[in-house]
Amino acid sequence: MTVPKNAAKVLIVEDESIVALDMEQQLRSFGYIVVACASTGQQAINLVREMAPDVVLMDIQLVGEMDGIAAAKIIGADLHTPVVFITSFDAKEIIDRAKLSQPYGFILKPFTARELPLIIDMAIYKHQAETKLRHSMEQLQTLSRRVLQVQESERRRIAIELHDELGQSLTAIKINLQSAELFKDQNPAELNAENIRIVEDAIQQIRRISLALxxxxxxxxxxxxxxxxxxxxxxxxxxxxxxxxxxxxxxxxxxxxxxxxxxxxxxxxxxxxxxxxxxxxxxxxxxxxxxxxxxxxxxxxxxxxxxxxxxxxxxxxxxxxxxxxxxxxxxxxxxxxxxxxxxxxxxxxxxxxxxxxx
Known part of the structure; x- marks a missing residue:
């Protein structure tokens, strides 16, 4: 993994101040940067916008109208920041609802000191990989749209060149051939020479278009x-x-x-x-x-x-x-x-x- 711990910024969302302080001390001891501690869901959203952390450690049960799951949905979907849930509740209905916010991990309380950095590093690494993939897909979609536009533009350009240049040359030859039938007193040698010159110009036009392609x-x-x-x-x-x-x-x-x-x-x-x-x-x-x-x-x-x-x-x-x-x-x-x-x-x-x- 390429996530340097001392560069990773962590936001703690925990409404029990003693637990939040303990987590902050542990994270600092591992070399992480704790940007802030929040106690409510809305405060967490505001701090993510302001501090741009690399990962959010989110308690599911929070005081206030917005719990951790609701806050995580907004932070993940709108702010594109990975969330790791920290909870003492392992009831199936709570876990199933939490999954809908697409978290990057779960840590059940009480957790060991070894679990915390492992889950954080994996969450950041996964988020970085997904971000690169999303950007690549966006670039690919943009390129695909533009390729189709450029393709149509190039086809239009070639069609115009064929019509305006090669088409005119062939039309001129056709007129000369018709003139030879209509005006039999006209010098055939001059008409042939004119036709040859027009054909040579047409050949050069074709070569130029071919070289451009x-x-x-x-x-x-x-x-x-x-x-x-x-x-x-x-x-x-x-x-x-x-x-x-x-x-x-x-x-x-x-x-x-x-x-x-x-x-x-x-x-x-x-x-x-x-x-x-x-x-x-x-x-x-x-x-x-x-x-x-x-x-x-x-x-x-x-x-x-x-x-x-x-x-x-x-x-x-x-x-x-x-x-x-x-x-x-x-x-x-x-x-x-x-x-x-x-x-x-x-x-x-x-x-x-x-x-x-x-």
Missing amino acids: RPSMLDDLGLASAIRWLADQTATRTGLDVRFQFAPQAVRFLPEIETACFRIVQEALTNIAKYANADEVLIELRHDGEHLHLGVADNGQGFDTAVMQKNATQGKSIGILGMQERAMLIGGKLTIDSAIGQGCQITLQCPLELVLPT
């Missing part, structure tokens, strides 16, 4: 060549000074790794061009036989990473979520380091289970 060199020549092409394209289009450092080696990575790395670099360069206000970008790619290391750094204006993560969770930054999702799918770890005025560094490290020779 997936560059063929990623499959034919590998990750390094595809990133170098992407860097050159970005530099030409945006005016950024994009440098790519890679030690040439006669290896090919697994297709899923190459695709994920290429898309991460592509998204990073797009974000830099849109938001970073940078003029230099450095892309690095290397591997040590066991791990692949990919980095994209810029000298732009930077940003607050906490705000960025919040926006990503809320669906306001689909690019960040997409990069994190791609890294996760190949067993990698993506880190984003940035600060206001200090540029940004995106780093990917993923295991190489197999490297294919070229």
Whole structure:
């Protein structure tokens, strides 16, 4: 377990002051931080909001209109704080009602000194794991919604390009062919030359659309060549000074790794061009036989990473979520380091289970 006792903050909810004082002394002796002691359910709720403890030790029987079970329901459901019940009552009807508040544990009085830290640590550990899982599920749901939106947007863009560019070229060829039948005195050589030119333009349009969807060199020549092409394209289009450092080696990575790395670099360069206000970008790619290391750094204006993560969770930054999702799918770890005025560094490290020779 990764819960350091001296960092765990505990709220005691017990209406018997002598019992509460004894529990507080025991917890302090174990290295826990007792943030406060409450004697009523409403007071406990108010203190959780104010003190943000890591766990609440809750007596079931409390003075006042609200007992420990009712308070625990609010603390768990609304404030997302784990509750451990401490009670001398083991009647089935009380335990069954207590279960409805989804507590993180029970301790029956009188308890031994060894029970208390064990139950607390398990409750905090379980809550941390569930919180991570909940955040991951929220991010996944947000990403799924945004992926569908982006998918439809991309389909719409491709449909417009096919209609406006390729469709117009084919229409022009059709008109020329009809003209050859209607106006037999028109020079056939000129019509053929015009048709050939239009077909060549259409071919270039198809190639451009195809490259935008997936560059063929990623499959034919590998990750390094595809990133170098992407860097050159970005530099030409945006005016950024994009440098790519890679030690040439006669290896090919697994297709899923190459695709994920290429898309991460592509998204990073797009974000830099849109938001970073940078003029230099450095892309690095290397591997040590066991791990692949990919980095994209810029000298732009930077940003607050906490705000960025919040926006990503809320669906306001689909690019960040997409990069994190791609890294996760190949067993990698993506880190984003940035600060206001200090540029940004995106780093990917993923295991190489197999490297294919070229």
